[in-house]
Amino acid sequence: MIDVAEMQPRAAMAKKQFDPLAKEIFTLKKQLNAVILAHNYQVPEIQDVADYVGDSLGLAQQAAKTSAEVIVFCGVHFMAETAKILNPGKIVVLPDKDAGCSLEESCPAEKLAALQKTNPNFWTIAYINCSAAVKALCDVIVTSGNAVKIVEAAPKDRDLLFVPDENLGAWVMEQTGRPMTLWQGNCYAHVEFRRDAILKMRAQFPDAKIVVHPESLREVRDLADAVCSTEKMITFCKHDPAKKFVIVTESGIIHRMQKECPGKEFICAPTFNVMQLPTDNCRCSECKFMKLNTLEKVRDCMKNLAPRVELPENILKRARLPMERMLEISAR
Ligand code: 13P
Numbered sequence: 236m237i238d239v240a241e242m243q244p245r246a247a248m249a250k251k252q253f254d255p256l257a258k259e260i261f262t263l264k265k266q267l268n269a270v271i272l273a274h275n276y277q278v279p280e281i282q283d284v285a286d287y288v289g290d291s292l293g294l295a296q297q298a299a300k301t302s303a304e305v306i307v308f309c310g311v312h313f314m315a316e317t318a319k320i321l322n323p324g325k326i327v328v329l330p331d332k333d334a335g336c337s338l339e340e341s342c343p344a345e346k347l348a349a350l351q352k353t354n355p356n357f358w359t360i361a362y363i364n365c366s367a368a369v370k371a372l373c374d375v376i377v378t379s380g381n382a383v384k385i386v387e388a389a390p391k392d393r394d395l396l397f398v399p400d401e402n403l404g405a406w407v408m409e410q411t412g413r414p415m416t417l418w419q420g421n422c423y424a425h426v427e428f429r430r431d432a433i434l435k436m437r438a439q440f441p442d443a444k445i446v447v448h449p450e451s452l453r454e455v456r457d458l459a460d461a462v463c464s465t466e467k468m469i470t471f472c473k474h475d476p477a478k479k480f481v482i483v484t485e486s487g488i489i490h491r492m493q494k495e496c497p498g499k500e501f502i503c504a505p506t507f508n509v510m511q512l513p514t515d516n517c518r519c520s521e522c523k524f525m526k527l528n529t530l531e532k533v534r535d536c537m538k539n540l541a542p543r544v545e546l547p548e549n550i551l552k553r554a555r556l557p558m559e560r561m562l563e564i565s566a567r
C-alpha cells in the first residue's frame with residue numbers, strides 16, 4: 236500500500252505533469268477535505284492521483300482510520316460500502332455506481348439467510364467481496380490478505396460456512412486444514428486463467444516466477460510459486476531475487492509493480508481463450524467492473540458528491556461488527 240508519507244510526492248508529481256484533470260481533482264480534494272482510496276486494479280491515471288493504493292485489506296484499514304470528511308472510493312461498489320460501514324457519518328462517493336462484482340452478485344442476502352437457517356451451528360465467514368446486507372448476516376469478514384489467519388482463529392466448535400468465493404475458500408481450506416461449507420460463487424475474471432495457458436508461459440519464460448491470486452482455480456494455483464493477495468504479490472515481487480514474474484491476476488496491478496520494482500519484468504498471464512504467445516497484443520485479464528472508473532468520473536463524483544453510498548441504519552450497525560472483528564484479528 237502507498238503510505239500517507241508518499242502522498243505529497245505523488246501530488247507533486249501529478250501537478251508537475253500539468254494534467255488539468257489531475258489538477259482539478261487535487262483542488263477538489265483540498266476543498267472537500269477528501270481522501271482518494273484506489274484499489275490496485277484501477278487504471279494508472281487513477282492510481283496516480285490517489286492518496287492510498289492497495290488491496291481490499293489495506294483499503295479497509297485506511298478507511299477505518301482516515302480523518303478526511305469525504306472518502307472517494309475508486310474500486311468497486313462493495314468496497315465503497317465497506318468504507319461507509321466503517322464511517323457511517325462521512326460522505327462516501329464512488330466514480331461509477333455500476334461497478335459491481337460477480338462474487339457479490341452470486342450471493343444475495345436472502346439466499347444466504349435461508350442457508351444459514353439449515354444449520355444453527357454455522358459460523359459464517361464472508362469474503363469482503365459481498366454486499367453490506369450479506370456482511371450484516373456474517374460473523375467475520377476476510378480479505379484474501381488475511382483469510383488464512385482469520386479462519387485459523389475461528390471457533391473450533393462451529394461449522395464454518397465460507398461465502399461467496401469457492402476458490403478462495405478452497406485455498407483457505409488447503410492452507411488451514413479446516414473443513415468449510417463453500418458458497419458456489421467465483422470471480423468471473425480470475426476463473427478465466429487456465430492451466431494450459433500458464434504452462435505455456437512457464438515453458439516460454441522458464442526463469443520467471445508465477446504469482447497467482449487465490450481467486451484463481453486450483454489447477455492454476457497448483458502451478459504457482461506464490462499464491463497471495465494483490466498487496467502481497469507486490470511485496471513478493473519486490474523481495475524475490477527473480478527478475479521476471481508472470482502475474483496471474485487483473486492487469487491493473489502491473490502499474491504499481493513496474494513503479495515499485497525497477498529493473499524487473501512483469502508479464503500478464505494470458506486468459507484461456509488467448510493462447511498465441513508471445514504477441515505484442517495485450518493478453519491480460521481485465522475486470523470489467525474495475526475498469527468502469529475513469530479519471531473524468533473521479534472528478535465528477537467529487538464535484539457532484541454523487542454517486543454516494545447510503546445504507547439503512549440497521550445494516551450499517553450489524554455489518555460493522557464482523558468488519559471490526561476482521562480488523563481486530565488482522566492487527567494481532
Ligand atoms: P485483493 O486486492 O484484496 O487481493 O482482492 C482482489 C480483488 O479481486 C478485489 O476485488
Ligand code: SF4
Pocket residue numbers: 311335336337338364422423424425450485522523524525
Ligand atoms: Fe469482483 Fe473479480 Fe472484479 Fe475483483 S476482479 S471486483 S472479484 S469481478
